[in-house]
Amino acid sequence: MLSRQAKDTIVKGLIYFSAASTVGILAVILGFIIIKGLPGLSIDFLTRDYEDNTTYVYSELLETQEGNSTEGYSERLGITLDFDEENGLVIAEIDKDSPVRNALDGNDEKYTVKKGDILTRIGDLRIDREFKELDSKDEKAAAEFVQKAIDEIDAVKEDSVRLRVVRIGGGIVPMAVTTIYMIILSLMIAGPVGILSAVYLNEYARPGKIMTTIHFAIKNLAGIPSIIYGLFGSLFFVQILKMQYSLLAGALTISIILLPTIIATTEETLKSIPKTYRESSLGLGATKLQTISRVILPNALPGILVAVLLSIGRIVGESAALLLTAGTVAQIPHALFGNSASGATLTIKAYTLMKEENDLTSACAIGIVLLVIIIAINVASKLITNKFLKKKGI
Amino acid sequence: MDNNMGHNEVKPDSVNETDISIQYMKRNVKRDITEKIVETIFLLCALVGVLSVTAIIFFVFYKGIRPFTGEDAYSIKDFLTGTKWAPSENIYGIFYMITASVLSTAGAILVGVPIGVLTAVFISEIAPEGLVKIVKPAIEILAGIPSVLYGAFGLGVVVPLIMKITPEVQGQSLLAVIIVLSIMILPTIVSLSESSIRAVPKKYREASLGLGASKIQTIFQVVLPAAKSGILSATVLGIGRAIGETMAVMMIAGNPTAGMPESIWSMVRPLTTNIAMEMSYASGRQSEMLFATGVVLFIFIMLVNITLIKLTSKAGEK
Numbered sequence: 001m002l003s004r005q006a007k008d009t010i011v012k013g014l015i016y017f018s019a020a021s022t023v024g025i026l027a028v029i030l031g032f033i034i035i036k037g038l039p040g041l042s043i044d045f046l047t048r049d050y051e052d053n054t055t056y057v058y059s060e061l062l063e064t065q066e067g068n069s070t071e072g073y074s075e076r077l078g079i080t081l082d083f084d085e086e087n088g089l090v091i092a093e094i095d096k097d098s099p100v101r102n103a104l105d106g107n108d109e110k111y112t113v114k115k116g117d118i119l120t121r122i123g124d125l126r127i128d129r130e131f132k133e134l135d136s137k138d139e140k141a142a143a144e145f146v147q148k149a150i151d152e153i154d155a156v157k158e159d160s161v162r163l164r165v166v167r168i169g170g171g172i173v174p175m176a177v178t179t180i181y182m183i184i185l186s187l188m189i190a191g192p193v194g195i196l197s198a199v200y201l202n203e204y205a206r207p208g209k210i211m212t213t214i215h216f217a218i219k220n221l222a223g224i225p226s227i228i229y230g231l232f233g234s235l236f237f238v239q240i241l242k243m244q245y246s247l248l249a250g251a252l253t254i255s256i257i258l259l260p261t262i263i264a265t266t267e268e269t270l271k272s273i274p275k276t277y278r279e280s281s282l283g284l285g286a287t288k289l290q291t292i293s294r295v296i297l298p299n300a301l302p303g304i305l306v307a308v309l310l311s312i313g314r315i316v317g318e319s320a321a322l323l324l325t326a327g328t329v330a331q332i333p334h335a336l337f338g339n340s341a342s343g344a345t346l347t348i349k350a351y352t353l354m355k356e357e358n359d360l361t362s363a364c365a366i367g368i369v370l371l372v373i374i375i376a377i378n379v380a381s382k383l384i385t386n387k388f389l390k391k392k393g394i
Numbered sequence: 395m396d397n398n399m400g401h402n403e404v405k406p407d408s409v410n411e412t413d414i415s416i417q418y419m420k421r422n423v424k425r426d427i428t429e430k431i432v433e434t435i436f437l438l439c440a441l442v443g444v445l446s447v448t449a450i451i452f453f454v455f456y457k458g459i460r461p462f463t464g465e466d467a468y469s470i471k472d473f474l475t476g477t478k479w480a481p482s483e484n485i486y487g488i489f490y491m492i493t494a495s496v497l498s499t500a501g502a503i504l505v506g507v508p509i510g511v512l513t514a515v516f517i518s519e520i521a522p523e524g525l526v527k528i529v530k531p532a533i534e535i536l537a538g539i540p541s542v543l544y545g546a547f548g549l550g551v552v553v554p555l556i557m558k559i560t561p562e563v564q565g566q567s568l569l570a571v572i573i574v575l576s577i578m579i580l581p582t583i584v585s586l587s588e589s590s591i592r593a594v595p596k597k598y599r600e601a602s603l604g605l606g607a608s609k610i611q612t613i614f615q616v617v618l619p620a621a622k623s624g625i626l627s628a629t630v631l632g633i634g635r636a637i638g639e640t641m642a643v644m645m646i647a648g649n650p651t652a653g654m655p656e657s658i659w660s661m662v663r664p665l666t667t668n669i670a671m672e673m674s675y676a677s678g679r680q681s682e683m684l685f686a687t688g689v690v691l692f693i694f695i696m697l698v699n700i701t702l703i704k705l706t707s708k709a710g711e712k
Contacts, residue, residue, distance in 0.1 A: 008610040015520060018512035019529055022584065025577050026532045029539065029547045036550060196439035204433055205440070216703065217444040223631075223699040224450065224692075225638020227666045231688045232450045234673060235457055256446045263443065287425060289432050317540030320640040320666075324673050351542045351641060360550055367543045374538040378531075 033371060037364030044116075045365060048171025050330040050349075054120070055167070057103040057111045060160045061153070071143070074150045077161075081119070081149060083142040087168065088131035089119045089149055103163070113165055121164035125152045172366060174332045178343035181247055181333060182254065182326070183315050187308060190255035194262030195297075195304060201263070202270040203292055222260035229257050230324035238325055246341035247333040250326030254315055261314060262307045269303025270296065302388035309381040316373050319347045328352045346370060451692070458689035461486075461682040468679075473686065478652035479668065481680040488687055490654045494568070494662035495694070497655060498643070499636040501572035502579055506636075507629050509576070510583025511618070517584070518591045519613055537581035545645035548574040553646055562659045566648030569658040574642050579632035586631065590624020591617060627705045634698040638691070640666040665691045 061076040072081045078098030084090040091113065094100060100113040120128040127149060134145055153161060197214075205211040233253030243249040273296060281291040297304075327342035330349060334340040344352065350366040353359045461468045468486065476487015513533075517526055552573050553565035560567065594617050602612040618625070648661025649671060655662045669684050669691075676684055 004608060004611070008608050011610050011614070012520070015512045015516045018509045019516035019521065019525075021509060022513045022536070022580055023529055023532045025580075026536050028551065029536075029543070029577075032547055032551050033543060036546075193439045193442050196436050197443060200433075200436035200440040204436055210437075214440050214444055217447045219703050220447050220696075220699050221443055223634050223695060223702065224447075225634075225640065225666065225695060227638065227640040227669050228450065228454065228688055228692055228695070231669060231673070231685060232453055235453050235685070236449065256450075259443050259446065287429060289429055313538055317538070317542075319540065319542045320670055323641075323670060328674075347540050347542050350546070351645075354542075354546060354549060354645060360546065363542075363546055364550075367546055370540055370543065374540075375535060378534055378538055 030371065033364045033367040036360060037362075037366070037368045040361040040365030041368055044168075045171050045362075046173075046176075046369075048173060049167065049169045050171060050174050051169045053167040053169065055105050055111055055165050057100075057105050057113065057163050057165055058160050059103040059113070059163060060099040061156060061158075062099060064154065072146050072150070074153050076153050076156075079113075081146050083146050084118070087118045087166075089127050089146065091115055091117050091119065100163075111165075113163075114167070116168070118166040118168060119149065119163055120166050121162075122149055122152045123156055123161055125149070172346060172349065172369070174330050175344055175346045175349045175366075176369075177332045178247070178326075179316060179345040179347075181343070182251055182322075182345055183312055185247060185251035185336075186254040186258060186315055187311060189251060190258040190262055190311065191308065193255070194259050194307070195266050197259070198263045198266035198270060199292060199296070202267050203288070203296065218260050218263055221256065222264075226257060226318060226321040227324075229253050230321040233321060233325035243337035244339065244341065245325065245327030245329075246335070246337040247326060247343060248337040248341065250322050253321050253325045254318060257318065257321060258311045258314060261310055265307035265310060266300065266304055269300045269306075272303075273299050302384050305384055306381045309377050309384075313374055313377045316345070316370060316377075317347060318345075319351055322348055323351070454685055454688050454692060457682055458685035458687075461679055461686055468683075473683075474690075477654055479663070480651060481672070481676070481683070484679070486680075486683045486686075487652075488665065488668070488690065490652070491663050491665045491668050491687070492690065494571075494647070494655055495637055495664040495666070495691070498568060498571040498575055498647075498662065498664055499633055501568070501658075502575035502636040503629060503632060505572060506576035506579045506632060507583055510580050510628070510632075511587050511625055513580070513584045514587035514591055515613055515618070518588050519617065520609070533581050533584050536577075537585070541578065541639060541642040544574055544578055544642035548642060548646035556659075560659045562661075564648060564661065566646055566661050567659050568647075568655050568662045570646040571643050571662060571664070572658070574646060575636045575639060578639060578642065579635050582635055583628045583632050586628035587621070587625045590621040590628070593624070594620040623705060623708065627702060630698055630702045630705060634695060634702070637664075637694055637698070638666060640670050643667055644670055665694075 059077060062078060064075055070080070072092070073079075074081060077100055078095035079091050079100060080093035082090050082092035091100075092115070094113070094115055103111050103113050105111040120126075125148075130145060130148070134141055197218075201211065201214060205214070230253065233249055237243050237249035237252050238245060241249075277295055277299065278291055281295045282288070286294070322345060326344070326348070328344045328348055329342045330344055331340075331342070333343040346366050346369060350363040350370070353363040353366070462470050462473070468484075473486055473488060474492075475489045476485065477490040478485050478487050479491070480486075513529065517529055521529065548570055552570045555565070556567055556570055557565035560569075598616050598620055599612055602616040603609070607615065643664055644667040647663060647667055649663045649667055650661045651663075653660070665687050668687050672680065673684055
């Protein structure tokens with residue numbers, strides 16, 4: 001038999017090993033996502049649309065003044081063109097008074113051409129075809145390629161020219177916007193319902209059948225996995241209520257998922273407000289409603305805020321339920337429900353990138369964004385808890 | 395508010411005494427009605443939770459039971475005992491999925507619970523303050539990481555590692571699922587165990603130490619047995635999380651269309667991933683069968699939920 005001391009040392013070693021592996025695993029996960037995702041992360045990734053966007057625009061042309069001959073500068077459009085090995089002719093600089101800033105698209109609506117856009121066609125000159133035939137290693141040919149485009153602009157006799165502009169995608173803007181929409185919409189639904197439920201449970205309900213039933217239901221809700229919520233949402237909201245894959249179907253499904261968190265967190269806060277607050281308010285002649293709206297809720301605000309933050313974290317991280325209710329299209333939803341209301345959140349896109357396009361780098365780049373959000377939420381809710389709840393000695 | 399609180403302005407010998415009291419009565423009636431309406435609104439909100447659970451159970455079961463009734467009913471026995479899922483041939487067997495779910499959950503509990511409980515012991519009993527400040531936030535972040543990112547981690551780290559040692563051709567396997575699930579349930583296990591360990595009265599420890607037991611002996615023979623019910627709840631909650639996890643598992647399980655898992659190296663297809671994989675394009679019978687899969691999953695979850703609620707209410711009674 002081992003001596004007691006030896007046994008204790010072994011067990012202690014095991015305890016240290018467990019704690020170390022918990023922290024180590026987190027470090028490995030974070031490290032993996034950051035190392036894998038960092039090459040995919042860039043300003044373009046964060047600010048661009050997901051799909052490439054091709055638009056025909058009409059731009060007026062300025063009068064030519066002879067003499068200015070900086071390389072790659074087109075006087076008539078007031079832009080500097082450059083050669084890009086991947087995409088061809090890129091707009092590198094746009095003058096302040098350049099007419100392309102006020103270009104019109106096919107529907108006569110204003111389309112502002114931006115720095116970084118690619119020109120694939122000027123008038124009848126198919127730049128994309130020229131680019132295909134070009135040997136991109138040949139610097140001289142590249143310069144000639146740019147000059148040819150400028151000459152083509154200069155040669156236009158009318159006072160406007162038709163350009164085909166491609167705005168390169170590859171960014172996550174639509175998913176970020178969808179995520180924000182989803183957060184706002186879900187909180188608008190689940191927030192009031194959850195908070196009022198908690199108020200009812202803590203301030204009105206007397207122990208009895210109703211209260212037990214509600215608590216039982218909420219505890220059960222908390223235990224249901226999100227795939228079941230997704231199944232329900234896809235049947236009830238998407239099919240029966242005919243919302244199709246949409247923002248609203250997703251938000252309603254998520255709202256149910258959020259309810260237990262919001263109710264439990266708010267209830268906890270309400271419970272921590274001393275009874276004397278209520279008694280003083282009621283004693284001063286205030287009604288129950290007045291007591292709730294002017295004494296209880298203001299005091300519960302930090303706790304409610306924490307509930308909201310936790311909910312945001314949950315929405316940002318949610319995937320299985322949204323996959324079955326909001327769809328996987330990389331676009332900004334144009335409506336709440338119906339045909340063009342579908343949209344993928346950041347998390348869903350990270351998943352489809354991995355699963356369907358085998359693009360672990362972009363998925364991890366989104367992962368970095370998600371991690372930043374989640375850590376920020378973590379820190380914020382901790383600050384609130386420390387600042388407001390602890391100070392009061394609650 | 396001001397109007398309602400003006401009782402003390404009423405003078406007993408005022409000429410309009412009756413008028414005023416009638417006025418107050420009216421106001422009180424109005425106030426009472428408002429209070430009643432508001433209370434009803436609050437109650438309705440509180441009932442949304444109940445309504446949701448009922449609706450979820452009703453719709454999932456309604457759609458999930460349909461393929462087994464009516465004229466061309468599918469045999470429930472074939473469904474529950476079959477080991478092949480081939481919607482195009484009208485074959486729907488989920489026994490190998492149930493097995494996969496149970497095995498991966500059991501594995502995750504076997505690995506995750508000891509590590510989690512020991513980590514909780516570390517945080518609450520032996521770690522110096524400085525280390526607690528590292529370990530605790532780490533667990534909170536671990537809890538916040540979305541399951542898709544656990545999937546990315548599984549796909550990018552765990553699966554390639556298994557590739558190197560597996561006798562099979564692929565790294566997607568039961569083992570990969572178990573590893574990732576044990577990590578995913580860690581935060582639940584640690585935080586719940588920790589709070590139940592902390593709730594054990596100091597007296598217990600002092601008495602044990604006073605009798606000459608070592609610190610480690612005290613922890614394992616006094617503190618942990620006293621915190622048993624909390625740790626048990628944590629385990630049950632962990633089971634619920636593991637059996638319901640979808641997205642992370644989907645990426646690393648391999649999801650074969652048939653075959654019982656033969657070893658930890660075999661590919662598996664838990665119940666959850668079966669639903670998530672095909673739901674987006676399924677229709678008719680296939681869609682109903684996915685709901686039926688959901689019903690089976692739901693029954694497991696309800697068992698877990700009820701056990702958990704029983705456990706926690708028992709602990710509450712103490």
